[in-house]
Amino acid sequence: MINAPIKAKDYIYKRVAKTACIVPIAIAALSVNAKVLTEEERQLQQNQRPEKYDTSAIFNGNQPDYKAVAKDIAEIIANKPDKGPTLVRLAWHSSGTYDRITKTGGSQLGTIRFNEELAHGANAGLDLAVSWLEPIYKKYNMKNDLSYADLYTLAGVVAIKTLGGPTIPWSAGRLDSFNVQDVTPDGRLPDADKGSSKDTATHIRSIFGRMGFDDQEIVALSGAHALGRCHATASGYIGPWTPTPTTFNNLYYTLLLGLKWTVNPKTSKLQYEDPTKKLMMLPSDLTLIEDSEFKKYVEIYSKDQKRFFNDFASAFQKLEELGTSNLTSVTWA
Numbered sequence: 001m002i003n004a005p006i007k008a009k010d011y012i013y014k015r016v017a018k019t020a021c022i023v024p025i026a027i028a029a030l031s032v033n034a035k036v037l038t039e040e041e042r043q044l045q046q047n048q049r050p051e052k053y054d055t056s057a058i059f060n061g062n063q064p065d066y067k068a069v070a071k072d073i074a075e076i077i078a079n080k081p082d083k084g085p086t087l088v089r090l091a092w093h094s095s096g097t098y099d100r101i102t103k104t105g106g107s108q109l110g111t112i113r114f115n116e117e118l119a120h121g122a123n124a125g126l127d128l129a130v131s132w133l134e135p136i137y138k139k140y141n142m143k144n145d146l147s148y149a150d151l152y153t154l155a156g157v158v159a160i161k162t163l164g165g166p167t168i169p170w171s172a173g174r175l176d177s178f179n180v181q182d183v184t185p186d187g188r189l190p191d192a193d194k195g196s197s198k199d200t201a202t203h204i205r206s207i208f209g210r211m212g213f214d215d216q217e218i219v220a221l222s223g224a225h226a227l228g229r230c231h232a233t234a235s236g237y238i239g240p241w242t243p244t245p246t247t248f249n250n251l252y253y254t255l256l257l258g259l260k261w262t263v264n265p266k267t268s269k270l271q272y273e274d275p276t277k278k279l280m281m282l283p284s285d286l287t288l289i290e291d292s293e294f295k296k297y298v299e300i301y302s303k304d305q306k307r308f309f310n311d312f313a314s315a316f317q318k319l320e321e322l323g324t325s326n327l328t329s330v331t332w333a
């Protein structure tokens with residue numbers, strides 16, 4: 001930790017220097033229009049925290065009460081369990097932009113709160129999850145000590161535990177970016193359909209491989225589809241994967257292998273339905289039993305929920321920590 005304050009200062013210095021170049025250009029551009037925004041208005045308009053925010057508090061030991069933060073997140077889910085899965089998806093999408101070659105993206109900078117990133121196709125509907133967490137951010141960020149990046153990743157592990165899943169280790173200390181230019185390009189998250197099962201498998205391996213995940217980890221992470229549903233208004237797909245979408249369990253694998261999945265003739269996008277027509281699978285879900293390397297792990301997790309919980313916990317912690325540095329382990333549960 002001796003190095004941490006130096007790194008933090010260095011980081012803030014770079015951010016301020018970057019912003020110092022951009023601000024005059026932005027103000028000059030705006031002044032062409034009738035109303036010139038104040039600096040604070042401009043940042044608020046861009047869904048940014050005011051520049052006076054000083055993240056060094058995080059490095060000076062001023063930690064918020066993460067157990068209290070976790071309790072408030074759990075309360076959102078207790079009041080409306082359907083919000084839990086969406087919070088898991090927010091945590092995953094905030095982290096899943098990581099590229100291990102360029103070392104960009106990942107949860108570290110909290111950029112998913114920017115409208116520019118929320119506008120990415122894969123993030124449709126996640127603006128809601130961001131807004132649910134905003135009151136908690138405001139409540140606990142009294143000493144500039146809670147970052148959005150920490151809040152979104154904490155929400156993921158709290159949701160998984162609250163819905164009956166494992167208690168996943170979580171660490172704090174991510175620093176938010178103030179700069180929309182840190183939003184990574186659209187297209188880093190997986191598509192559900194690449195035209196054929198083979199092409200979809202290649203696509204999934206390439207997307208998760210870019211983050212540093214292997215086949216076993218891909219299948220373990222995909223078990224999160226035990227939770228939640230597809231929304232016509234968000235992805236355009238419709239329906240839940242399991243009859244218990246607010247319970248974290250290994251049913252996703254059991255149903256994937258155990259039910260007969262046929263093309264749903266009624267939906268505009270290609271998706272599959274079970275014989276009762278109540279459940280759904282995406283083309284990418286079916287790929288996990290059509291590709292023999294993926295299928296091996298679907299079979300293991302369908303028979304062994306304990307192993308699924310352990311492997312999921314390891315992979316999800318890894319996902320949330322991709323590209324992060326200087327994190328401190330926190331007892332949040």
Ligand code: HEM
Binds near residue numbers: 229
């Ligand atoms: C090949 C990989 C994946 C694809 C193509 C995919 C695709 C999708 C799609 C299309 C939706 C529906 C969104 C909506 O309409 O609201 C969804 C929902 C969801 N995904 Fe994934 N996903 C993948 C991997 C993952 C992973 C790795 C996780 C977490 C570890 C995850 C967690 C979730 C959850 C919890 C939901 C439900 C959200 C809700 O109920 O609001 N997914 N996914």
